[in-house]
Amino acid sequence: MKRLGLPLSLLLLSGLAGAQKTTLTIESWRNDDLKVWRDSIIPAFEKQYPNIHVVFSPTAPTEYNAVVEAKLKAGTAGDLITCRPFDKSLELYQAKRLVSLNNLPGLKNFDAVAKAAWSTDDGKTTFCVPMASVIHGFLYNKALFKELGLSAPTTEAAFLSTLAKIKQGGKYAPLVMGTKDQWESATMGYQNIGPTLWEGEKGRKGLISGTAQYNKGGFLQAFTSLAKWKDYLPQGYQALAYPDAQNLFAQGRGVIYPAGSWDIGTFRQMNPGLELGAFPPYSIAGKKCVIDDHPDIGMGINAASKNQAAARTFLNWVASDAFASLYANALPGFFPLANVKYTVKDPVAQEFLKWRSQCGKSFRSSYQILSRNANPNNENDLWNVSSQVLNGSMTPQAAANMVQKNLASWYAPQKGK
């Protein structure tokens, strides 16, 4: 028993010392980012706020939703909850697991598009601070562009003639994408070039309010424009999966790659020697480009947390420029959503960021509200028909009609349209 005396008193002492410091625990699905948080983000915060100690405690991405829900129910969840965009987090807020952040000063650094993913349907209450978005556009192989004497296209006509030129050369696949996994057709195809045609937020909100339809105007034209890609995809693209397309491009067997900005990091890893270039979604029929600046990660406060004040301090810091520049450089391709000053060192990531000021901004049309229904599901429908349009097994009109019919079958504002 005597032996225990010393360690016990030490333990008590350390407990006392800890009492002056608040410990915040972050729940997250980004276990890839553990090192970044531990080595650069958290030390930077703790330097500024020595009284707060932060622990980043991630779970596997596929288990995150279930784990967090179980922990929140059991009362064992951390103080800060990393928020998935749209319905998953909205459910948590509606179940009173997350608190409203409307009076958090840092929120004024974000515009409505950035906040939409973590706000109630009416946009009045925001419950997570937006952390990062991904941007859609095109990556290209600079060396091959030089070899073939090409330049980055800015219009649809230029884009198609560039593709035709590469195809004539016969050496490389002009546009590297497969339709087997289906989601790329919609995400990197339809949602990439589409916002320009449906005028971004105007079209997206029109779908939600019922004034715009998938089988009319910009949403229909986007399918028509997408169909023009068909002839330039790699041989056997119907059976090419997402990693296949990434490999083809990384190995220099293809020239242009319809991308999400998260691919930048992937290609830097797969082939550090690859000279990447990027250009924004081209303008179609003279319309100004609109990019998909798609919200991906946010952070909110566990309503049951005992450290509300410290958690708010942390979130205010997440909304600041200090966090933005740390985060943007640690993870090229995941862009801070705050309207604050920061610089990104990766030149390609910089290029993507520039588009925010050159083009309009919106996000994927099916993500807010419209994919709430299990069957039919708007997002899955878009995957399916976009792939079929690219496979040539469906006309753009038929694709648009099917998506519209399915949406109208359950979504009240679209009924009968």
Added chain:
Amino acid sequence: MAHTSLSSTPSYTRVKRRRPFPWHIAVFLAPAVLIYTVVMIYPILSSLWLSLNNQAGGRAAFVGLANYQKLLGSELYAQPLWNALRNNVVFFLIHMLVQNPVGLLLAVLLSFRLRGSAVYRTLLFTPTVLSVVIIGFAWKLILNPAWGVQRALLTPLGLEHLDQPWLGLPNTALPTLSLISVWQNIGIPMLLFLAALVRIPDELYEAARLDGAGGWTIFRRIQLPLILPTVGIVSVLTFVGNFNAFDLIYSTQGAIAGPNFASDILGTLFYRTFFGYQLQPGDPYMGAAVAGVMLAVILAGLLVYLVAWQRRMTEVQL
């Protein structure tokens, strides 16, 4: 037979009267019955119960057969269900027409005790013991239009037209997957048939040969009739396995079983409905209803087998 049963009846009742209730049987059966009830019977019943409920105002409420009505009656649910069922039937037919006859042929060839038949047997059985995920991954690579070996193999033979994206075309995806599954699973019918064939006494073959029968006659008149019960068992195993199939399609095509649901079977439909997919939220109630339909299909198939095949078989045996 009638005589023995008559004479044994009195002694049977006497024995029964004297002996106490056979507790030891109950005790020995208990662990198996308990475990089976907990991990098999209870989940099935609970899943069936789930399929009779639905969400109403945030809580589960009993709705009777409404989920099934929706599943079979509304186009949005019925169309995928029939599509999956049709694909499942095609999947099963390809197995029945390729896997089992070829398995039988291989078993007959192996039963002739050729030199090296043990090696052939092992080689043919190897894919069966591999994980489906590995099989799916390997075949995805083999058939991959960008890296696959098919182009390099087919071009020298002048068969470039066969270099197609087999897994990506609506007409070929399902047959291709079925054949991959056949390739993997052919070892099972082969071994079962072989086991039945080696049980046939050699005297029958000798007698047949003395009577001047050739290989084909021996097969048709001796081997086939004597292994018919095994044919029935293999068919049932194939049927149950195919209508429960999920892993191969999921590992090669994903849960959306593309292109355009051309390779969607009941298993993948169930997965999507129950657990959801990407932005699609899961619907446990409708998912359970799909599982209920799968159970019904399998039970119906088994019933057909029991009534139409096994009863006739026992008569043949007698």
